[in-house]
Amino acid sequence: MKNTNLLHSATQILKQCIHKQEDEKITIFCGETSKSTGQLLYQAAKQISNDVLLLQTELSILYTAQKSAAIRSIIADSGLIVVTDKNITPSKLKCAFNGEQSRVLCINAPNEQTMSRWMMANHPRIALRTNKIADIFSIGRRMKLQTPAGTALDMSIRSSVIIADAPAINGSGRICLLPSGEVSIFPDADSVNGKLAVNFITGSKKHDEPATLIVKNGHIHQIRGKNMTADLLRRQLKKHQPQHRKIINFSIGTNESACFGNSHFEDQKVLGSACVFIGEKADQHPGETLTTSGVLLSPSIYIDGRKILEKGFLALN
Numbered sequence: 001m002k003n004t005n006l007l008h009s010a011t012q013i014l015k016q017c018i019h020k021q022e023d024e025k026i027t028i029f030c031g032e033t034s035k036s037t038g039q040l041l042y043q044a045a046k047q048i049s050n051d052v053l054l055l056q057t058e059l060s061i062l063y064t065a066q067k068s069a070a071i072r073s074i075i076a077d078s079g080l081i082v083v084t085d086k087n088i089t090p091s092k093l094k095c096a097f098n099g100e101q102s103r104v105l106c107i108n109a110p111n112e113q114t115m116s117r118w119m120m121a122n123h124p125r126i127a128l129r130t131n132k133i134a135d136i137f138s139i140g141r142r143m144k145l146q147t148p149a150g151t152a153l154d155m156s157i158r159s160s161v162i163i164a165d166a167p168a169i170n171g172s173g174r175i176c177l178l179p180s181g182e183v184s185i186f187p188d189a190d191s192v193n194g195k196l197a198v199n200f201i202t203g204s205k206k207h208d209e210p211a212t213l214i215v216k217n218g219h220i221h222q223i224r225g226k227n228m229t230a231d232l233l234r235r236q237l238k239k240h241q242p243q244h245r246k247i248i249n250f251s252i253g254t255n256e257s258a259c260f261g262n263s264h265f266e267d268q269k270v271l272g273s274a275c276v277f278i279g280e281k282a283d284q285h286p287g288e289t290l291t292t293s294g295v296l297l298s299p300s301i302y303i304d305g306r307k308i309l310e311k312g313f314l315a316l317n
Contacts, residue, residue, distance in 0.1 A: 181255025272312030
């Protein structure tokens with residue numbers, strides 16, 4: 001991807017994030033490892049505003065409730081805040097900018113190649129696909145999940161929470177995190193039963209044979225397999241108390257620009273795949289990571305007997 005094309009795409013994304021005010025102040029935060037992407041965003045921002053500030057700093061200063069007076073002043077004075085951070089998560093983002101009035105664009109992009117994928121992604125198409133799947137799930141009562149590797153799960157979604165993580169770069173949302181593109185389904189507690197075949201753990205660069213998990217009433221009762229995936233799951237789940245080794249939710253990836261092996265966060269967005277989250281809800285232990293997530297390849301999903309996804313793709317007209 002030529003720098004000129006990438007610069008143009010980044011400029012168009014930033015234009016969609018501002019309030020259309022002339023010379024609105026744009027502040028860009030980047031870390032040491034993401035300074036090249038920060039500089040590219042600075043060049044893009046200069047195309048649309050004469051008031052642009054680039055700060056290369058330790059990004060942890062944003063994710064604390066006790067920000068310095070200088071940082072609070074910069075945020076309050078900016079119409080648009082842009083953060084490029086490979087370790088950004090929705091929980092960090094909420095902590096960093098909860099209560100702020102500035103619009104925020106956070107990009108999970110440690111390098112130019114990743115930045116190119118997010119800038120050039122077809123965000124309207126991702127949003128349309130994401131919202132369509134979420135709408136169908138929201139009126140369902142029972143879901144069956146199958147994969148070629150052997151997943152065969154049945155669960156109630158009658159009172160489940162459905163969350164659509166669709167791109168919000170068209171001015172409709174205050175905070176946008178790229179990459180986006182997934183539908184999260186929180187099934188009814190204790191209703192998940194059957195076999196779960198995990199192809200690999202999110203964030204893993206090495207993939208082995210899938211591990212098979214036996215699920216009874218929403219809890220993991222057994223892990224089968226003599227391979228790297230099964231061993232890693234056993235080690236991770238051993239950290240949890242038995243009552244916390246349960247299925248929390250599933251997510252369906254809807255982003256065709258996402259690919260595996262870059263981060264836990266990106267692995268959850270890949271079109272044609274799903275993720276399972278095992279552990280306990282994060283709000284029970286704020287700040288702690290008590291969840292293990294695994295990737296399911298080529299999922300087929302049935303809602304109330306109607307096929308919604310076939311091998312990871314919409315099966316509806």
